[in-house]
Amino acid sequence: MSKSYAILPCNGLDKCAGCIAKEVALKLTETTDSEIICPVLYRVADARYNKIASEKPLLIIDGCATRCASKLASEKGLKIAKKINITDEAKANNITITDSLRLGENELKLADIITVKLTKAEEKIESESSFSFPKDIQYEIYKKDKFTFRVPKKGFYFNENDCWVYVNGNIARIGVTDYVQQSLSDIMFFTPPSVGSEIEQFGEAGNVESGKAVFEVVCPVSGRITAINEKLLQAPELINENPYEKGWIAEIELSDFESDKDFLYDFSKYFEVLKRKVDEFHV
Amino acid sequence: MMSESTFMGVPREKIDWSPRIDYDKCNYCMECVKFCPHNVYGIIENEDKKLIVKNPDNCVVFCRACGKACGVDALSFPNKNETTKMIKQIRKGLEDNE
């Protein structure tokens, strides 16, 4: 594993949750290439840890709701990459932790579960990035009142129903455009298409829903769904944040892109369509 | 509206895509009328069937959003695959004639 954390645990010595935080930190250094920042020493001599803190993504492990580690991180102006709270994890896993400061069977089990979860999360990020997606997308912007509508200038195709596709070899990523997310406003639900299913061009690739309406994702291409953006299940608001990047909907193995393409717009044509729609319908 | 008269290069009036109202189910709550920003529906007062599809060609091809706003499920749409096939055929015909 190439990636690893700089771990800032709370290390609370007078509470069981604090002791578990320490155990998780230790386990992570054993199974990954992570390094620990000692919260006690860090407070008095931060120079010692500045290098680790700046080089690796920071993982905060808090024991209880006092969140000493989080506070220390914000005091020192550190950028937090991931955060975990032992008490919350115990609740989520239905494990009762005792008041004892020596770790018992339950506590060790919890430490294991959390460690596995943290290492897994790491692997997942890597597997997702296997689809090579452009990093610096340039957008053309159209504004109406206080609303901003972005359309990526290069590499994307669109259909008339405000969905986009970005092709990479025989795999494509699909999603909705800013017109959809601005019209829906706060998106609260994402119903994904099922992985493995075959979809025709203009078939339904799941839907997104806000308090205002349900929008059916009209698939711009035909093929077989190979992946969905699982982050959207918990955080559909990512579509509002950026429907082209974090808020992508699904990946699809293309069956006949050359003929699908006849029914898609490139940037300049879609931008015209978008402007007209915004002027006529966006309220 | 001239600007809207084609869909993917095909004259809009040649594409049969618009909602069908099941009058046995419709309770005339008019949610669809309120919902659709494209003025697809119309209301005729003093008629039994006072909800009608007034401007079918205003309907956005492949959009079924009003159907999801209908509480009694009285709205249906043509089959998408067949509509797609039809559009492709018409497009091909137009290109061959050029």
Next chain:
Amino acid sequence: MADSKVGVLSCSGEECLGGTISRLATRKMLEEIRPGKTVTLCLPLYLAGGEEERFFAKAYPVITVDGCSKCCAKRATEKYSGEVSASVVVSDILGEDIALNKTVSTKNLTEEHYKMVDKVAEEICKNFDKILYNKDK
């Protein structure tokens, strides 16, 4: 184009009645008095760095509506987007005593409160129309 809409940025203060009145008067502009012309701007979003709100406030005229003389909405707008086109302060209109009363939930609003809202909305509207229709005068 930039003359067709006016932004209204209200304080919505949580600590006194003025905040509830400023908020409701602003909503009334949006919903009843000048719909289609009024764009409400969200103060907390504006403060948290919301680009859309800040851009709008730079490009369009903005009226700020504050509950009390602390004028948070006005000061925030001046800090991030420049001059405000007009400033309405509830305590100037209704008096400091009333504006600083305990804040009221929308479920406990009385006839009297609605009258206050109307009065403040009227003042917003006066400024609004001046900006939109009497620019040259």
Next chain:
Amino acid sequence: MSKVKIIPCSGIGKVFGLMARETALKVTNELKPDETETVCLAHVVTGDTEAKEKIEGYSCITIDGCPKLCAAKNVELAGGIVKAQYRTVDEMRNHRGVNAGTATALTEDGWKILDDLCDKICVNVDEILKEEK
């Protein structure tokens, strides 16, 4: 003992903001008037040091409307300690399809959703005060 600060975003564009505001008002005025208080978010962020002192270093519970988390962000910026943060849009997710009203007024259903949220916040308040003892 200092009171726990309950700080809503009071966003004005959507129903979520009003829900946050009314939740804060209900907790501080009706349910826990002795243990909690609200403070003017805008004043804390834009005001002088005196305003900032109202929350600097104090336990705060923020109630935001939408995922933009304006209250949580602004409170942290002003030095408040966010012990719990809520988003009313999440409460709406648990009540799919319910019409909660607008940013001007809530519907009866909207008020009901808010009651559930108030209960959760009261539990938080008790926990925080226990912890601080």
